[in-house]
Amino acid sequence: MIDAHIKFDLSRFERSLRDIERKQLPYAIMLTLNETAKGGRLEVQREMDRVFDRPTPYAKRGVVFDRATRQNLQAAVVVTGDRTKGGLPATAFLGPQIEGGMRSHKAFERQLIQRGHMKANEVAVPAKRAPLDRYGNMTQGFLNRVLADLQIDYRGAGATRTRTETSLKRNKNYKNARFFAAKRPGHLYPGVWRRDPTTQAIFPVILFVPQSSYRIRLRLREVVERYVNANIHDHFAAAFERAVRTAR
Known part of the structure; x- marks a missing residue:
């Protein structure tokens, strides 16, 4: 978990309060x-x-905030780690952007490494002809087809299949348009390639490139600190007025 705590000092203000206000x-x-x-x-x-x-909505939803209670007067803006239900936790892909360093491998990359197609110090990036979604990521359907051809029972995003005889019969082009991982050593660049069913030409769709360290881009704590300094006193004025007004 990565967090930025909200701090507020009211020691001098508290000394001037009436009993009801102090309560x-x-x-x-x-x-x-x-x-x-x-x-x-x-x-x-x-x-x-x-x-x-x-940034995807999933990535933005990975930034949450921990609420304060009367018993625990602490709050924080948090990048989730073990709270994520399914998928990659936000700390895995936002952490390197906040603190620098290497990003964690995605589920399909771990599968490629386990099968010996990709090295542990590499990451998979889309080649020019890979289908991308509106956020610039490889589409899930495309990854499912690639891993099915590589005989990997991929269990990401609801996919649990390898290519079968039934699926081959449904689509003749699908049968011929096969994806394969380049052998090492070999003359092809490391990655996943596709064979065109019409021309039999091959072209890369996923490239395996050396993993590199991320520079810090999202300065979480600085962003939160700026917001706190600019707004916390106004928030307190409104909150204190409400608290006194609703006192029993």
Whole structure:
């Protein structure tokens, strides 16, 4: 988990309070922290739109915030790790963008490594003719077909299949348009290639390239700190007024 905690010092303010105000202060602090963390999360997501090329909704949903309670007056903007249900946790692909370093392999890359097609110090990137979605990622259907041809029972995003005789009979072009991994050593660039069913020409669709270290692009803590400094006092003023007004 990667986080940025919200900090707020009210020691001098507290000394001037009436009893009813002092009683309601923890509630006001809780409201302040939660509203500030919520705004900080949105600010981080806006920063993602600025520094990344078409970040996916899944990536942006990986930025959440931990709420404060009356018993625990702490809040934070968080990049999720073990909370993600299915798929790659946000820390795996956002972590290197926030802290630098290497990104984790994706599920299909791990399968390629386990089968000996790709080296552990390589990553898979789309070649020029690979089909991409609107976010610039290889489409899931394309990856399913590639791994089916490589006889990998891929279990990512609901896919659990290898190519079968039944699927071959359904589509003759599908039968001939085979994907294969380049042998090593060999004259083809390492990666996955496709054979055109009409011309029998081959061309690369996925390239295996050396893994490189990411430079920091999303400065999470700095973004949150700027938002806190600019907004927390306004959030507290509104929260304190609400807390006193609703006191029982």
